[in-house]
Amino acid sequence: MPARVQDRFAQEFGATPRPVLWFAPGRINLIGAHLDYSGGDVMPLAVDLGVYAAGRLRDDGVIRLRSLDQQLAVDTRVDAIRDRRDPAHDWAGYPLGVWQEFREWTGLAPGVDMVFGGDLPMASGLSSSAAIEVATAFLLDDLLGTEIDARELALLCHRAETRYVGLQCGIMDQFASALCRPRHALLLHCHDGTYEHVAMHGRGFEILVMDTRRPRTLATSGFNDRVRECAEAHRILRRDVRDLPYLAAYSQADVEAARGALGATLYKRARHVVGEMVRVRSGVAGLRTGRVEQFGAALTGSHRSTSVDYEVSCPELDLVTSVACESEHVFGARLTGAGFGGCAIALIEPGTAQQVERRVDREFSARFGTRPAFMVLHAGGGPRRVD
Numbered sequence: 149m150p151a152r153v154q155d156r157f158a159q160e161f162g163a164t165p166r167p168v169l170w171f172a173p174g175r176i177n178l179i180g181a182h183l184d185y186s187g188g189d190v191m192p193l194a195v196d197l198g199v200y201a202a203g204r205l206r207d208d209g210v211i212r213l214r215s216l217d218q219q220l221a222v223d224t225r226v227d228a229i230r231d232r233r234d235p236a237h238d239w240a241g242y243p244l245g246v247w248q249e250f251r252e253w254t255g256l257a258p259g260v261d262m263v264f265g266g267d268l269p270m271a272s273g274l275s276s277s278a279a280i281e282v283a284t285a286f287l288l289d290d291l292l293g294t295e296i297d298a299r300e301l302a303l304l305c306h307r308a309e310t311r312y313v314g315l316q317c318g319i320m321d322q323f324a325s326a327l328c329r330p331r332h333a334l335l336l337h338c339h340d341g342t343y344e345h346v347a348m349h350g351r352g353f354e355i356l357v358m359d360t361r362r363p364r365t366l367a368t369s370g371f372n373d374r375v376r377e378c379a380e381a382h383r384i385l386r387r388d389v390r391d392l393p394y395l396a397a398y399s400q401a402d403v404e405a406a407r408g409a410l411g412a413t414l415y416k417r418a419r420h421v422v423g424e425m426v427r428v429r430s431g432v433a434g435l436r437t438g439r440v441e442q443f444g445a446a447l448t449g450s451h452r453s454t455s456v457d458y459e460v461s462c463p464e465l466d467l468v469t470s471v472a473c474e475s476e477h478v479f480g481a482r483l484t485g486a487g488f489g490g491c492a493i494a495l496i497e498p499g500t501a502q503q504v505e506r507r508v509d510r511e512f513s514a515r516f517g518t519r520p521a522f523m524v525l526h527a528g529g530g531p532r533r534v535d
């Protein structure tokens with residue numbers, strides 16, 4: 149992949165001077181579903197697949213963007229970039245958003261040629277968009293010599309997503325891509341952006357990704373609806389129960405106390421958030437002490453709550469997770485990412501992927517007439533320059 153990106157760069161923009169090439173990983177979220185924008189704890193890990201970005205500065209104010217797997221080529225000028233995404237720019241909205249936030253943060257407005265390519269399935273819940281953003285940010289930082297630290301770059305990418313692109317997401321994806329370490333998950337406390345690296349190796353399980361290949365059609369509108377619902381639930385809890393700074397800080401008893409005022413829908417959303425915090429604690433404790441069953445049970449509980457109370461699952465995700473959980477080699481399973489389609493993960497005994505896949509594949513094709521895709525993914529590292 150890095151060679152293909154370099155070749156395309158040479159074809160489009162010329163081979164010399166040689167462009168600088170950066171890689172940034174995608175992520176899976178092990179546990180902590182839809183907690184980041186409610187100030188909760190989440191535990192993603194960077195995977196060993198991601199996005200490569202090659203770039204070279206220009207001194208004439210022109211910006212040109214190309215992608216190996218997207219038809220659309222975007223040519224624009226630095227003075228044409230506004231503070232909101234232009235829908236005509238499609239995928240290029242992500243790098244342009246980072247460029248725009250970079251201008252805001254540093255005052256620099258460089259012309260640049262960039263080519264992107266990746267080995268991560270797009271728009272499937274493995275955070276290809278955060279990987280594009282983070283690769284762009286590390287690349288621009290390198291080209292311009294600005295030496296912004298990794299956490300600040302992650303926050304800059306998060307602003308690109310929420311302000312420029314317009315998805316009201318939390319900080320998880322950009323932090324996971326920018327800050328993970330090889331063989332570790334990232335336990336991220338989203339209310340203040342602090343984090344710990346939790347060792348993943350030798351834990352007696354593998355992670356099987358099950359891609360339903362169902363497009364995430366509701367992902368943007370449904371996602372922003374959930375963000376609004378959680379903000380509203382928090383407002384009611386502050387008013388009627390007690391004043392805590394974010395929704396994930398409340399307890400189950402608080403949510404019960406406000407049940408009437410919340411109404412059926414907001415009650416379910418809030419119940420998911422406070423219950424998921426308990427599952428994160430239990431899951432992390434299981435992971436730290438090598439109790440894989442406990443970790444797996446937290447994942448399965450997370451899926452149930454995400455599906456029933458948070459309502460961001462779909463029949464395909466429910467099927468792959470429940471069939472996986474019926475297999476004797478599986479410790480637990482849940483959807484990963486925003487939901488509404490895309491991928492689920494299963495925690496499996498090492499070396500049993502094929503058996504689990506066969507069973508899920510059989511039942512999935514019988515029910516939906518299409519076939520899922522499977523991958524065993526490993527905990528990769530954060531961004532790196534590829535020389």
Ligand code: GLA
Pocket residue numbers: 177180181182183184185275317318319320321485486487
């Ligand atoms: C998407 C968002 C994240 C997070 C997850 C759900 O990936 O970008 O910020 O909210 O969904 O856990």
